Amino acid sequence: MNKTVTFRIWRGDATGGKFVDYTTEITEGLVVLDVVHKIQATQANDLAVRWNCKAGKCGSCSAEVNGMPKLMCMTRMDTLNTDKPITIEPMRAFPSIRDLATDVSWNFRVKTKIKKFKPRAPDAADGTWRMQQEDVDRVQEFRKCIECFLCQDVCHVLRDHHLHDEFIGPRFLVYTAALEMHPLDTENRLPELKQAQGIGYCNITKCCTKVCPEHITITDNAIIPLKERVVDEYYDPFGWLWKKIRPQG
Amino acid sequence: MSYADTLPKQRPFGETTRPDAWWLQPLVVFLGFSAFIIYSTWAAFQGIGDMHTGHASYWYGGHGADYLSPFYSPEFWGVSGHALLGSTLPAWWPAWAPFSPAFLILWVPGGFRFTCYYYRGAYYKSFWADPINCAVGEPRKKFLGERYFPLIVQNIHRYFFYLAALFIVLLSYDAWKAMWFETDGVKHFGIGVGTLVMILNPIFLGLYTFGCHSLRHLIGGFLDTKSKAKTCGKAYSCVSCLNRKHMMWAWVSLIWVGFTDVYIRLCATGHLTDFVFFKL
Numbered sequence: 404m405n406k407t408v409t410f411r412i413w414r415g416d417a418t419g420g421k422f423v424d425y426t427t428e429i430t431e432g433l434v435v436l437d438v439v440h441k442i443q444a445t446q447a448n449d450l451a452v453r454w455n456c457k458a459g460k461c462g463s464c465s466a467e468v469n470g471m472p473k474l475m476c477m478t479r480m481d482t483l484n485t486d487k488p489i490t491i492e493p494m495r496a497f498p499s500i501r502d503l504a505t506d507v508s509w510n511f512r513v514k515t516k517i518k519k520f521k522p523r524a525p526d527a528a529d530g531t532w533r534m535q536q537e538d539v540d541r542v543q544e545f546r547k548c549i550e551c552f553l554c555q556d557v558c559h560v561l562r563d564h565h566l567h568d569e570f571i572g573p574r575f576l577v578y579t580a581a582l583e584m585h586p587l588d589t590e591n592r593l594p595e596l597k598q599a600q601g602i603g604y605c606n607i608t609k610c611c612t613k614v615c616p617e618h619i620t621i622t623d624n625a626i627i628p629l630k631e632r633v634v635d636e637y638y639d640p641f642g643w644l645w646k647k648i649r650p651q652g
Numbered sequence: 653m654s655y656a657d658t659l660p661k662q663r664p665f666g667e668t669t670r671p672d673a674w675w676l677q678p679l680v681v682f683l684g685f686s687a688f689i690i691y692s693t694w695a696a697f698q699g700i701g702d703m704h705t706g707h708a709s710y711w712y713g714g715h716g717a718d719y720l721s722p723f724y725s726p727e728f729w730g731v732s733g734h735a736l737l738g739s740t741l742p743a744w745w746p747a748w749a750p751f752s753p754a755f756l757i758l759w760v761p762g763g764f765r766f767t768c769y770y771y772r773g774a775y776y777k778s779f780w781a782d783p784i785n786c787a788v789g790e791p792r793k794k795f796l797g798e799r800y801f802p803l804i805v806q807n808i809h810r811y812f813f814y815l816a817a818l819f820i821v822l823l824s825y826d827a828w829k830a831m832w833f834e835t836d837g838v839k840h841f842g843i844g845v846g847t848l849v850m851i852l853n854p855i856f857l858g859l860y861t862f863g864c865h866s867l868r869h870l871i872g873g874f875l876d877t878k879s880k881a882k883t884c885g886k887a888y889s890c891v892s893c894l895n896r897k898h899m900m901w902a903w904v905s906l907i908w909v910g911f912t913d914v915y916i917r918l919c920a921t922g923h924l925t926d927f928v929f930f931k932l
Contacts, residue, residue, distance in 0.1 A: 495659075496659070498655075584876050586877045631810075631874070634810065637807075
């Protein structure tokens, strides 16, 4: 069923901008990215929008639809109230480039600072390892991440408090968890997690979990277990004592 | 120019483009927690008067029942038959300080819930608006998180868990005692409405307590190779199962523990008559 809907799209760049209304007709089965492309083709040829796969797997079309971080390609129009204008704006946790495109390069710089995977010595003479499925089940959830950075966008530590220099954000806590909990990994990332990467800034609002398009249980399965490992190392005197006196082997 | 200078300016408090009722959830949480805090504080202070009158409003012994409010268990010094050390206050308790048996124990469940990961997220939002909800502007510019005092103290949650787990045992014992009704000095097994209320209390509290994130870590989450410690692996799965519904059990147990006190208090003060289904 065709319907005429108003879209309020943010137009501007790093120096400033404003919302501009576009009215267009939508049909059944459309997603927000389809409508943005239609507006771009018919009404605003210079509208900047980043996209690639249109299948929720590349993480390129991240934006804020009606105020919530979402992948535009995975946001069906029939899930939105089309009786009122629908706002589409760029992610607020990153610098604006133009219109809906933001500069997310900070994320890639952060990733380079996280200690790399450091496997134990190979289990077999041919240089291979043996792992049990139950041991990798937990980290496989974290491997679903498509790096859309919606979790970074909604995290108030980055979005509102701009603590990019002191906090790596939920995406990279998930990345760290994937390495830290890997059954082959031998590296210790806890000192960095506590200090430079600022895990203590997370106050468990679970907004990151709420917006994750891959439904990764970021807070409960990645961040809190890492917080608990930091507690083991720095805030639990009895745990520390136990580690000193327990039988080694 | 710093990186922060290149970012969009922080929105003022409450500003958002979300059209939904984003304020509703923090409001409901605020009202729910406030109601419990106010009621439990009032209930704890009732013990001061009880110590003077010698009549326990937190214990019901009508028709041979033995119902003790969970806000007063374990009762170290008090005026009910449950008092472990009698009704005479210890010498170290200052004479000028009012005393209620609840004062000695409520800090344990209170501390457990205050440092609980679910409650932290919930009250940071609803009481401190930090943030008040996802993608909504905040009232403050400065943010320290849980890195500095006082919130760094949240890291002692596992110690509160150890104590809270002990309380599950104690409240289960109270539920057991609530199954026995005394007639002419002889105890008879029976079930009253109060018995059912008291049985459900440690069950709900247990479902909340044993889904704790700290327990999940301590019991197996700390291991990267659970296949080498099968018992830990299985225990981790069990706790994870409860942990997935941690928020739900946090609310159910909170409401039920409050209701248990209300029920026993109403019976003890004569406003309600406990119905006994049967006594053997």
